[in-house]
Amino acid sequence: MQALMQDWPLLCTKVLDHAANWHPMREVISRSIEGPIHRTNYGEIRSRALKVAQALDKSGIRLGDRCATLAWNTWRHLEVWYGALGIGAIYHTVNPRLFADQIVWIVNDAEDRILFVDLTFVPMVEKLIDKMPTIERVVILTDAAHMPETNLRNAVAYEEWIGAVDGDFRWAEFPETTAAGMCYTSGTTGMPKGVVYSHRSNVIHSWMAASGDMMGIGGRDTIMSVVPLFHANSWGLAFTSPMIGAKLVLPGAKLDGASVHELLETEKVTMTAAVPTVWLMLLQHLEATGGTLSTLKRVVIGGSACPRSMTEAFLKKYGVEVRHAWGMTETSPLATVCNVKPETDGDDVERWLDLQMKQGLVPFGVEMRIVDDADKQLPHDGKTFGRLQVRGPAVAASYYKGMGAEAFQTDGFFDTGDVATIDQYGYMQITDRSKDVIKSGGEWISSIDLENVAVGHPDVAEAAVIGIKHPKWDERPLLIIVPKKDRSPTKADLLAYMDGKIAKWWMPDDVVIADDIPHTATGKIQKLALRERYRDYRLPTA
Numbered sequence: 001m002q003a004l005m006q007d008w009p010l011l012c013t014k015v016l017d018h019a020a021n022w023h024p025m026r027e028v029i030s031r032s033i034e035g036p037i038h039r040t041n042y043g044e045i046r047s048r049a050l051k052v053a054q055a056l057d058k059s060g061i062r063l064g065d066r067c068a069t070l071a072w073n074t075w076r077h078l079e080v081w082y083g084a085l086g087i088g089a090i091y092h093t094v095n096p097r098l099f100a101d102q103i104v105w106i107v108n109d110a111e112d113r114i115l116f117v118d119l120t121f122v123p124m125v126e127k128l129i130d131k132m133p134t135i136e137r138v139v140i141l142t143d144a145a146h147m148p149e150t151n152l153r154n155a156v157a158y159e160e161w162i163g164a165v166d167g168d169f170r171w172a173e174f175p176e177t178t179a180a181g182m183c184y185t186s187g188t189t190g191m192p193k194g195v196v197y198s199h200r201s202n203v204i205h206s207w208m209a210a211s212g213d214m215m216g217i218g219g220r221d222t223i224m225s226v227v228p229l230f231h232a233n234s235w236g237l238a239f240t241s242p243m244i245g246a247k248l249v250l251p252g253a254k255l256d257g258a259s260v261h262e263l264l265e266t267e268k269v270t271m272t273a274a275v276p277t278v279w280l281m282l283l284q285h286l287e288a289t290g291g292t293l294s295t296l297k298r299v300v301i302g303g304s305a306c307p308r309s310m311t312e313a314f315l316k317k318y319g320v321e322v323r324h325a326w327g328m329t330e331t332s333p334l335a336t337v338c339n340v341k342p343e344t345d346g347d348d349v350e351r352w353l354d355l356q357m358k359q360g361l362v363p364f365g366v367e368m369r370i371v372d373d374a375d376k377q378l379p380h381d382g383k384t385f386g387r388l389q390v391r392g393p394a395v396a397a398s399y400y401k402g403m404g405a406e407a408f409q410t411d412g413f414f415d416t417g418d419v420a421t422i423d424q425y426g427y428m429q430i431t432d433r434s435k436d437v438i439k440s441g442g443e444w445i446s447s448i449d450l451e452n453v454a455v456g457h458p459d460v461a462e463a464a465v466i467g468i469k470h471p472k473w474d475e476r477p478l479l480i481i482v483p484k485k486d487r488s489p490t491k492a493d494l495l496a497y498m499d500g501k502i503a504k505w506w507m508p509d510d511v512v513i514a515d516d517i518p519h520t521a522t523g524k525i526q527k528l529a530l531r532e533r534y535r536d537y538r539l540p541t542a
């Protein structure tokens with residue numbers, strides 16, 4: 001029997017309509033690229049997004065066409081997302097931190113027709129545009145007064161471009177399974193692959209993400225999306241915030257500790273989210289200046305493992321709760337968040353800190369399992385690790401143009417490329433990326449675990465561990481650290497500090513004190529580059 005309920009397609013524009021209808025004055029604050037702080041609200045964002053939709057339509061952009069953005073988090077970028085969504089076109093966020101060749105490759109692969117670009121990236125686009133033949137028009141996200149001299153053909157200032165239409169326009173309607181957004185994986189493990197979100201997957205993911213045990217946010221929160229719109233769908237915040245009618249703060253191009261701290265305080269932010277590198281900069285800034293966090297209640301940290309020392313600093317020094325999260329571009333991205341189950345004794349602070357080392361629990365809407373190489377499901381004992389696989393309505397079913405098909409299992413599960421354990425309570429913990437685990441004498445050593453311990457040393461700013469070839473053990477761990485400013489820890493200090501905190505046979509065979517550790521376009525430690533850098537390194541034990 002067919003049900004007798006209404007068919008109400010889950011379209012992303014309905015999220016903005018809801019915010020504009022019921023929370024029209026709720027503010028959206030941005031640090032503009034031009035400099036000053038800009039204030040608008042959901043009502044105005046909808047009016048202007050309708051103009052974007054109308055201007056796109058006038059430019060001949062149609063259902064299914066890709067609209068690329070090379071932009072920071074600002075109100076204009078948000079309007080472009082919703083404007084494209086409103087005609088069934090696809091927002092395609094391109095990560096500006098990628099290498100030029102990768103950007104060109106991605107834009108060509110997606111066959112983007114129009115490019116929205118921040119002032120910051122105009123010089124870069126000028127150099128690359130001839131290699132991106134599908135781009136018909138470049139819209140520079142600024143006004144006439146700030147429009148730069150440019151040789152970009154057909155370039156127009158955003159404010160002029162939307163100023164040329166009257167905004168008398170209606171959102172298009174189409175099935176909820178229509179493509180909504182596109183984001184390429186950052187290629188940490190091979191060529192970038194295109195992930196294509198649907199309106200339905202975005203709406204479902206945002207509902208999931210807002211729920212109590214995930215981000216736990218509501219209309220009284222002020223949310224700062226430090227995580228960029230171009231990083232894995234902004235972890236859903238571009239939809240979650242208007243969906244719940246929360247004030248939204250967008251930090252623009254300035255993600256250094258001082259700038260982030262300033263906005264957290266002046267806008268009275270209560271919840272924020274980003275990768276550990278961002279929080280490292282904030283904590284260092286607070287330590288150096290004696291600053292405090294007077295309104296912040298919660299920070300969601302993911303994208304890389306969040307070390308215990310970071311969770312502890314947030315909690316004990318600043319009274320801020322960390323929620324450790326895991327996900328990937330392919331999972332929209334939030335797939336697990338670490339929150340406290342009653343049976344875990346998580347109310348005890350030390351126990352809670354231990355728990356937060358794990359990436360957490362799945363919400364309804366994510367199925368998760370660990371399997372061995374023969375695809376046999378492994379037990380949830382917190383010790384056995386295997387390949388982590390997930391399935392759900394906001395998980396990719398394939399990559400654009402069929403790339404990387406081997407990751408998609410016949411029963412609908414997606415193989416994440418991560419290795420993990422799941423404990424008796426259901427808490428998942430990432431052991432490593434499968435390519436980064438150190439294979440020593442037939443056993444595996446988790447580089448993440450070693451890094452988490454090493455970075456707890458008071459003189460260490462950042463730590464990375466890679467496997468180095470070893471004649472007897474196949475591979476052994478090499479620890480690379482960047483000291484904090486004006487500190488000079490030694491190899492002996494580090495090894496003494498780690499002694500007793502990890503299994504004896506996990507102890508790094510050597511320690512390198514380095515000036516820097518390379519990062520990927522999404523702020524992760526670039527293991528590939530590190531392995532390259534230390535390819536000929538000889539361990540003292542070899």
Ligand code: ADP
Nearest residue numbers: 185186187188302303304305325326327328329
């Ligand atoms: P890319 O795959 O290109 O690096 P993503 O942002 O999609 O870009 O990265 C997803 C990967 O990041 C995951 O597969 C996992 O390896 C890693 N990751 C994400 N969150 C965490 C976390 N909390 N702890 C450890 N690793 C994480």
